Amino acid sequence: MEPRLSFVTLGVSDVARARTFYEKLGFKASSDSNENVTFFDAGGVVLAVFGRASLAKDAKVSDSAPGFSGVALAHNVRSEAEVASVLAEAEAAGATIVKPSERAFWGGQSGYFKDPDGHLWEVAYNPFFPFDAAGHVVLPYEKS
Amino acid sequence: MEPRLSFVTLGVSDVARARTFYEKLGFKASSDSNENVTFFDAGGVVLAVFGRASLAKDAKVSDSAPGFSGVALAHNVRSEAEVASVLAEAEAAGATIVKPSERAFWGGQSGYFKDPDGHLWEVAYNPFFPFDAAGHVVLPYEKS
Numbered sequence: 001m002e003p004r005l006s007f008v009t010l011g012v013s014d015v016a017r018a019r020t021f022y023e024k025l026g027f028k029a030s031s032d033s034n035e036n037v038t039f040f041d042a043g044g045v046v047l048a049v050f051g052r053a054s055l056a057k058d059a060k061v062s063d064s065a066p067g068f069s070g071v072a073l074a075h076n077v078r079s080e081a082e083v084a085s086v087l088a089e090a091e092a093a094g095a096t097i098v099k100p101s102e103r104a105f106w107g108g109q110s111g112y113f114k115d116p117d118g119h120l121w122e123v124a125y126n127p128f129f130p131f132d133a134a135g136h137v138v139l140p141y142e143k144s
Numbered sequence: 145m146e147p148r149l150s151f152v153t154l155g156v157s158d159v160a161r162a163r164t165f166y167e168k169l170g171f172k173a174s175s176d177s178n179e180n181v182t183f184f185d186a187g188g189v190v191l192a193v194f195g196r197a198s199l200a201k202d203a204k205v206s207d208s209a210p211g212f213s214g215v216a217l218a219h220n221v222r223s224e225a226e227v228a229s230v231l232a233e234a235e236a237a238g239a240t241i242v243k244p245s246e247r248a249f250w251g252g253q254s255g256y257f258k259d260p261d262g263h264l265w266e267v268a269y270n271p272f273f274p275f276d277a278a279g280h281v282v283l284p285y286e287k288s
Contacts, residue, residue, distance in 0.1 A: 011212075
């Protein structure tokens with residue numbers, strides 16, 4: 001298996017509502033999207049929204065009541081101040097703020113919002129993880 | 145907000161066990177990893193494993209019992225046959241197969257496994273979504 005994550009699919013109750021939410025945040029829907037699924041280019045990985053029941057059925061798992069999903073997506077930004085402004089933008093688009101921008105225990109600045117289906121997003125400024133020209137976080141690897 | 149997904153963080157019960165699992169699958173841990181968190185470069189997006197309770201606490205959400213998370217990650221492959229071989233590799237690394245490789249309703253080939261913490265991964269061959277040179281799925285966008 002090559003070390004690649006290709007897609008992140010979020011199960012949602014209303015695909016049209018989720019599409020509108022992510023479009024308001026600046027994501028652009030692929031022309032291959034339809035009423036059942038919407039695909040967004042999220043910078044080298046595809047973000048998809050798909051009916052929650054359909055996703056459970058496709059994966060052959062039970063669509064049990066959601067507790068804490070145990071998953072958080074993150075959008076990293078280029079400055080401390082941008083954390084609060086992106087959280088405000090998300091709230092204006094219909095998100096719920098679960099943690100306002102604050103100093104993070106790991107030395108950066110961070111906050112969290114939930115999308116209209118409860119999926120958690122962290123908005124983070126991490127001075128230790130720089131971006132490359134394409135906006136991807138560059139992880140440190142020791143030279144071997 | 146720029147349309148980028150920077151991180152996917154999976155909450156796990158045992159960071160060392162999760163790290164071993166993903167290393168067996170071919171992911172390489174960043175030297176910034178430690179006993180509390182491990183970071184993997186997953187091709188432009190960072191895959192992180194972090195204590196589930198710590199993740200809930202960081203996001204200020206309740207660490208309630210997990211039902212269906214409503215999230216599926218996906219690893220796309222280059223051929224139909226590779227779906228079964230990646231599933232076998234995941235099983236050998238400690239995953240549980242929840243759906244063996246089979247013809248998908250959308251015209252490709254797909255199966256699912258759960259990682260040791262129950263996080264769902266789809267392994268998919270999609271002939272309609274080609275890869276670029278870096279192994280990223282290229283979504284179609286109509287020219288505007």
